[in-house]
Amino acid sequence: MAGEATLNEIAGQFDTWASLIEDIGLLETDVKNNFDVKEFDDVIFVGAGTSFHLATAAASSFRYVSGEMALAHSSSDVVYFHRYLLKKERKYLAVFFSRSGRTPETLKALEELRKNYRIAGVAISCDPLSPLCKQCEVSFPVKECFEESIIMTKSFTSMLFVSYMFAMAIGEKFTNTTYLEQFPEEGRASFEMQRRAVEKVVMEAPIERATILGGGPFLGLARECSLKLDEMALLRSQAMSPMELRHGPLAQIGKNDLLIFFMSNSGRSAEIELLYEVKDLEARTLILSDKKEKDFDTLADYLILTGRSLPEQYRGILYVPFIQYMGALAAIRKGIDPDAPPNLTHIVGM
Numbered sequence: 001m002a003g004e005a006t007l008n009e010i011a012g013q014f015d016t017w018a019s020l021i022e023d024i025g026l027l028e029t030d031v032k033n034n035f036d037v038k039e040f041d042d043v044i045f046v047g048a049g050t051s052f053h054l055a056t057a058a059a060s061s062f063r064y065v066s067g068e069m070a071l072a073h074s075s076s077d078v079v080y081f082h083r084y085l086l087k088k089e090r091k092y093l094a095v096f097f098s099r100s101g102r103t104p105e106t107l108k109a110l111e112e113l114r115k116n117y118r119i120a121g122v123a124i125s126c127d128p129l130s131p132l133c134k135q136c137e138v139s140f141p142v143k144e145c146f147e148e149s150i151i152m153t154k155s156f157t158s159m160l161f162v163s164y165m166f167a168m169a170i171g172e173k174f175t176n177t178t179y180l181e182q183f184p185e186e187g188r189a190s191f192e193m194q195r196r197a198v199e200k201v202v203m204e205a206p207i208e209r210a211t212i213l214g215g216g217p218f219l220g221l222a223r224e225c226s227l228k229l230d231e232m233a234l235l236r237s238q239a240m241s242p243m244e245l246r247h248g249p250l251a252q253i254g255k256n257d258l259l260i261f262f263m264s265n266s267g268r269s270a271e272i273e274l275l276y277e278v279k280d281l282e283a284r285t286l287i288l289s290d291k292k293e294k295d296f297d298t299l300a301d302y303l304i305l306t307g308r309s310l311p312e313q314y315r316g317i318l319y320v321p322f323i324q325y326m327g328a329l330a331a332i333r334k335g336i337d338p339d340a341p342p343n344l345t346h347i348v349g350m
Contacts, residue, residue: 002337003328005148006232010324013154014191017161018184019144024165024177027140031169034138040093040120043070044086046078047097048105050152050227051159054097056220057316058163064217064313065164066171072220078109082116091118095163098123099147099155101130110135122166124159140166149339151231153324156224157317164314179310187318190306191325197302198322201286202329207235207258211249212323213242213271214262218316222262225323232327232338242271245278255282262319263289265312275299288319 043062045055055072062070073085075096086092094113098106101123110132113119121136128141142158161183168176201207210229214222219241226239240249242261253259259278263271272295278285279299287300290307304322307315331338 003332003339006151006153006328006338007325009147009149009154010321010328011191013157013321014184014188016142016144016154016158017187020142020158020161020165021181021184023143024180027162027165028169028174030138030140031166034120035093035170039091041090043068043093043095044078045070045072045095045097045163046075046106046109047072048075048103050156050224051075051097051099051103051106053220053224053227054156054160054163055095056223057160057217058095058097058167058220060217060220061164061313062167062170065167065173065176068170075103075105075109079105079112082112086113086117088117092120093122094119095122095124095166096132096136097125097159097163098130098132099126099145099152099159101125101127101132103132107131107135124162124166126155126159150341151228151327151338153228153321157320160317164317176311176314179314182310183314183317186307186310187321190304190318191321194304194306195322195325197286197304198326199329201258201284201302202326202333205284207233207330208256209236209252210238210258210260211245211253212237212239212260212262213245213274214239214316214319215241215243215264215267215271217313218262218264218319221316221320222260225260225320225327228324228327229330231341233330233334233336234341235327235330242267242274245274250277250281253278253281253283255284257281257283258286259283260286260323261288262316263287265290268293272299288322290315 047055059072123136123139126145133139212222222239226237
C-alpha cells in the first residue's frame with residue numbers, strides 16, 4: 001500500500017520517545033563525565049536538510065534550557081563559509097545531526113571544523129556504528145529508530161527529543177525530566193484522538209498552498225513541516241515566524257490558502273491578532289495549541305489541542321506528527337507514494 005511505511009513510522013514515533021526516556025540516566029552520566037568541566041565557549045548545532053531544521057529547533061530550546069549560547073548552521077555553510085560563522089580564538093561544542101551518520105556534507109563539516117578550530121564533537125544519529133558517531137568524542141544514538149521510508153519522520157522528532165535531554169543535562173535542569181516523561185503518552189493520545197482533524201483538512205478541499213507559522217522555538221519545526229509537505233506531496237509551502245507574514249507574504253494570501261499556526265505562549269496575543277487578519281482574507285486556518293482560546297471559535301477552521309501544561313520550549317514536538325500525517329495523506333490523495341517520492345534518496349551526496 002502506498003505510504004504504508006511512512007504512516008507506520010509517523011504513528012510509531014511515540015514508542016521511540018518512550019524508549020529514549022529509559023536511557024535518560026545513561027545520557028546524564030555521559031554528559032557529566034564529558035562536560036562536567038566546561039571547556040567550550042559556544043555551542044553550534046549542525047545538520048543538512050531536515051537535520052538542519054532539527055539543528056535550528058534544537059539550538060533554540062538549548063539556549064533557553066541550558067543557559068548557554070547556541071547557534072545552528074547548515075552543514076554546507078560550515079564547509080564553505082565557516083570563516084563567516086566562527087572565530088579561531090573560540091572553542092566550540094559542535095553537535096551534529098544525521099539520521100544515517102553518513103551524510104557527506106555533515107562529515108565534511110566535521111572535518112573542516114577539526115582542521116580549522118578547536119572543537120569537541122557530539123553526534124546525534126540513528127546509527128551508533130556510523131562514521132559520524134565514530135568520529136565524534138561523544139555520541140548519543142537514537143535506538144529503535146530505523147526508517148524504511150526515504151522521508152524522515154520519527155527520526156526527526158526522536159533526535160530532537162535526544163537534544164532536549166542533552167540540553168537538560170548540560171544545564172542541570174533535571175526537574176525537566178518530569179516534563180519529558182509526559183511526552184510519549186501525550187503525543188500518542190492526542191494523535192490518536194485528533195488526527196481526524198488533519199484528515200478533514202486534506203479531504204474537504206485541495207491544499208493549493210500551505211503557510212506554516214511558528215516563532216521562537218517553533219520556527220525550525222515550522223520549516224521542517226513545510227519541507228515535509230514539499231517532499232511527500234509536492235505541495236507549495238512556506239514557513240516563517242508569524243509576524244513576518246505581514247511583511248510581504250500577506251499579499252499572496254487568499255481563500256485557496258491553508259494557514260497553519262503553531263501557537264506559542266510568548267507571542268499568543270499577537271498571533272491571535274494576525275489570525276483575525278488572515279480570516280478576513282478567507283484563508284482556511286489550522287490551529288495547533290496547548291489550550292483553547294475563546295477566539296478560536298471564530299478563527300479556527302480546524303483545531304488541534306495538545307500539550308496542555310507542557311512548557312513552550314518543548315511543546316512544539318507534539319505539533320510535528322500532525323503535519324507529517326498531513327503530508328502523507330495529501331501525497332496519497334494526489335497519487336504519490338510518500339514512501340518513495342520522486343528524485344529523493346536516503347542519503348544525499350554533495
